[in-house]
Amino acid sequence: MKTEQPPSAEELISENINLKNELSLRDQSISYLSEQLEWLKKQIFGKKSEKEVSLPGNNLQLEFNFEGLLEPEKEEEANQTISSHTRKIKQPGGDKISLPSDLPIKTILIDLPKQEKICKETGVKFKKIGEEISFKLAVQAQSFYLKRYVRPKYVHPSQEERGVITIEMPDSIIPKCRADESLLADIIVKKFNDHLPLYRIAQGMEREKVYISRKLLSQWVVRCGTALKPLYAEMKKKVLQSNNVFIDESPVKMQEKKKVTQGYMWVIVGGLEANPKYRIYDFKENRQHKHVVDILGNYAGILHSDKYGAYENLAIQKQVLWCPCWAHIRRKFFEAEGPDPKLRKWVLRKIKYLFRLEQIAWTRSEKERLRIRIEKEVPIIDEITAMVKERLINGSLLPKSKLRQALGYYSGLTPYLKTYTQHAYARLDNNVAERAIRPLAIGRKNWLFFGSKKAGEAGAVLLSLVQTCTNLGINPREYLEDVLRSFMGYNSKKLHELLPDQWLAQCQAANKMG
Numbered sequence: 410m411k412t413e414q415p416p417s418a419e420e421l422i423s424e425n426i427n428l429k430n431e432l433s434l435r436d437q438s439i440s441y442l443s444e445q446l447e448w449l450k451k452q453i454f455g456k457k458s459e460k461e462v463s464l465p466g467n468n469l470q471l472e473f474n475f476e477g478l479l480e481p482e483k484e485e486e487a488n489q490t491i492s493s494h495t496r497k498i499k500q501p502g503g504d505k506i507s508l509p510s511d512l513p514i515k516t517i518l519i520d521l522p523k524q525e526k527i528c529k530e531t532g533v534k535f536k537k538i539g540e541e542i543s544f545k546l547a548v549q550a551q552s553f554y555l556k557r558y559v560r561p562k563y564v565h566p567s568q569e570e571r572g573v574i575t576i577e578m579p580d581s582i583i584p585k586c587r588a589d590e591s592l593l594a595d596i597i598v599k600k601f602n603d604h605l606p607l608y609r610i611a612q613g614m615e616r617e618k619v620y621i622s623r624k625l626l627s628q629w630v631v632r633c634g635t636a637l638k639p640l641y642a643e644m645k646k647k648v649l650q651s652n653n654v655f656i657d658e659s660p661v662k663m664q665e666k667k668k669v670t671q672g673y674m675w676v677i678v679g680g681l682e683a684n685p686k687y688r689i690y691d692f693k694e695n696r697q698h699k700h701v702v703d704i705l706g707n708y709a710g711i712l713h714s715d716k717y718g719a720y721e722n723l724a725i726q727k728q729v730l731w732c733p734c735w736a737h738i739r740r741k742f743f744e745a746e747g748p749d750p751k752l753r754k755w756v757l758r759k760i761k762y763l764f765r766l767e768q769i770a771w772t773r774s775e776k777e778r779l780r781i782r783i784e785k786e787v788p789i790i791d792e793i794t795a796m797v798k799e800r801l802i803n804g805s806l807l808p809k810s811k812l813r814q815a816l817g818y819y820s821g822l823t824p825y826l827k828t829y830t831q832h833a834y835a836r837l838d839n840n841v842a843e844r845a846i847r848p849l850a851i852g853r854k855n856w857l858f859f860g861s862k863k864a865g866e867a868g869a870v871l872l873s874l875v876q877t878c879t880n881l882g883i884n885p886r887e888y889l890e891d892v893l894r895s896f897m898g899y900n901s902k903k904l905h906e907l908l909p910d911q912w913l914a915q916c917q918a919a920n921k922m923g
Contacts, residue, residue, distance in 0.1 A: 586632075653835065675691040736840055881909055
């Protein structure tokens with residue numbers, strides 16, 4: 410009978426190595442899955458804010474030397490001295506109502522009954538000595554009315570063959586449309602500023618006994634957006650001429666005949682101001698790189714964005730001066746909880762220094778801003794870059810861990826991370842575009858999708874005009890009503906005068922003269 414030979418030393422060593430490798434892979438898998446589970450739990454049950462709570466003693470000013478940059482803060486006066494006592498001043502905000510000075514007033518008299526104006530004991534009539542006046546803000550239901558246009562007709566008294574003479578109807582953005590520009594403007598603002606889907610707008614009209622089908626409302630909106638494309642093109646040209654552009658994109662649904670597909674809405678914001686004027690939205694059927702080239706054209710200035718490959722390609726080709734968003738970098742490290750909390754906190758703290766320094770730099774002149782960036786911010790970026798490179802070479806992190814991904818994300822952007830430090834009006838982040846995309850995100854939750862490519866393009870035009878008005882503090886309903894009335898007959902060479910900021914300037918000048 411054969412007896413099994415005991416394994417040799419070499420076989421035992423080999424088996425031991427294999428078991429250790431298998432155990433190591435399992436440990437890595439468990440660590441990765443645990444990290445994913447914690448991240449998912451945080452997404453579902455945790456706070457969405459990326460704000461870090463500063464612990465006692467964790468004073469940013471003490472951690473980093475801001476000497477010579479921080480101006481002494483003025484102490485806020487909390488009390489006002491009165492001759493006999495002190496009275497606490499109410500802080501701004503809180504329970505407050507702000508009303509326009511020209512708000513119409515409807516007076517309602519509430520008086521005592523006649524029998525109560527006479528003293529019951531003496532029969533003497535009471536004397537009026539004044540009035541108690543109170544105000545309440547009121548509203549009335551939306552009121553519709555018909556405009557009745559009367560156009561007299563004339564004929565020559567002795568030459569009837571010359572026919573009937575009458576004045577033409579005023580130019581309309583939609584020829585022979587039964588909706589006045591005031592109604593069209595109201596519908597557009599409700600959809601693209603108040604984020605109401607058209608069926609809800611139709612329901613609101615039904616309460617006032619006005620019945621308009623959702624299909625007809627949709628046709629009006631699309632035709633208005635299509636007609637205003639030249640004005641939209643003028644505004645886009647201004648943005649691209651600014652030499653300082655912020656860009657972002659977000660998915661939106663598009664309904665085709667048989668199914669709903671994924672489209673994308675790009676937003677571009679441009680300007681040298683702290684809060685650039687214009688918001689341009691551009692609808693595309695997908696997220697292909699060619700659309701970015703189509704949107705930006707020959708633009709060769711500063712471009713702020715996230716790390717989407719289309720923007721990175723433009724930077725590699727040296728078509729633009731790319732400023733990748735440090736807020737996105739920060740988010741990657743913020744979400745990377747797990748294997749090395751000490752490194753994560755260190756990177757987040759360094760990025761916090763950069764944002765604080767930028768906050769100070771933007772209160773100074775352009776020359777001083779660049780000096781702060783070169784002297785204070787560039788060394789911090791170099792310090793972070795060296796640490797990231799060292800940890801990547803070390804190779805101790807799991808390839809799929811969020812911290813490893815954050816390090817890789819940072820490493821891929823290294824050649825461009827200091828671009829913003831060389832240009833006074835460049836920014837550390839892309840938050841301008843991020844804020845501009847929020848109205849779209851709110852809107853798509855309500856109206857869900859665009860009905861076609863044409864509807865998406867028209868929606869982009871109207872969204873651009875409405876959100877630009879909102880950004881500039883203009884009532885979009887007043888602006889659109891005026892522009893829709895005058896657009897068709899306006900001189901095409903002076904179309905820039907209808908842009909929201911220039912329209913506002915003309916209105917303000919007219920009010921001063923009036």
